[in-house]
Amino acid sequence: MKVIRWILGRVILLLNTVFTPKSIKRSDAEQKEIDDAVAQLHLYQFDACPFCVKVRRHAKRLNLPLATRDAKQAQWEEELVNGGGRRKVPCLRIEGENGNVEWMYESKDIINYLERRFA
Ligand SMILES: N[C@@H](CCC(=O)N[C@@H](CS)C(=O)NCC(=O)O)C(=O)O
Numbered sequence: 012m013k014v015i016r017w018i019l020g021r022v023i024l025l026l027n028t029v030f031t032p033k034s035i036k037r038s039d040a041e042q043k044e045i046d047d048a049v050a051q052l053h054l055y056q057f058d059a060c061p062f063c064v065k066v067r068r069h070a071k072r073l074n075l076p077l078a079t080r081d082a083k084q085a086q087w088e089e090e091l092v093n094g095g096g097r098r099k100v101p102c103l104r105i106e107g108e109n110g111n112v113e114w115m116y117e118s119k120d121i122i123n124y125l126e127r128r129f130a
Pocket of ligand 1: 101
């Protein structure tokens, strides 16, 4: 089962590389504004998790320099569990202007959030 999952993960990564989505273009000023806003976001994820790949593809399409944190690494896993409450990926850590932090689980919710905010 583990081997099958590993192989499927590699296939997903390969397809993701071959069919990389095109990023939307913005003016430099607009992109800078977006980059600054996205700096407050971190995606806790696994490389080959299909739900994470889906979120990363949307981020790529929206031209968002979304920082990722590999939740297989002890440091990020601990942060995810302590902050979000569950060891589940993808999870988007959203830091607000006033320093408050929201942990958003579920790929659909994350994608909707990114679309609403940045599309
Ligand atoms: N419905 C969730 C499914 C997420 C999910 O099942 N993630 C798996 C990885 S692909 C996970 O975090 N499993 C917990 C674990 O591996 O510890 C979504 O769309 O985000």
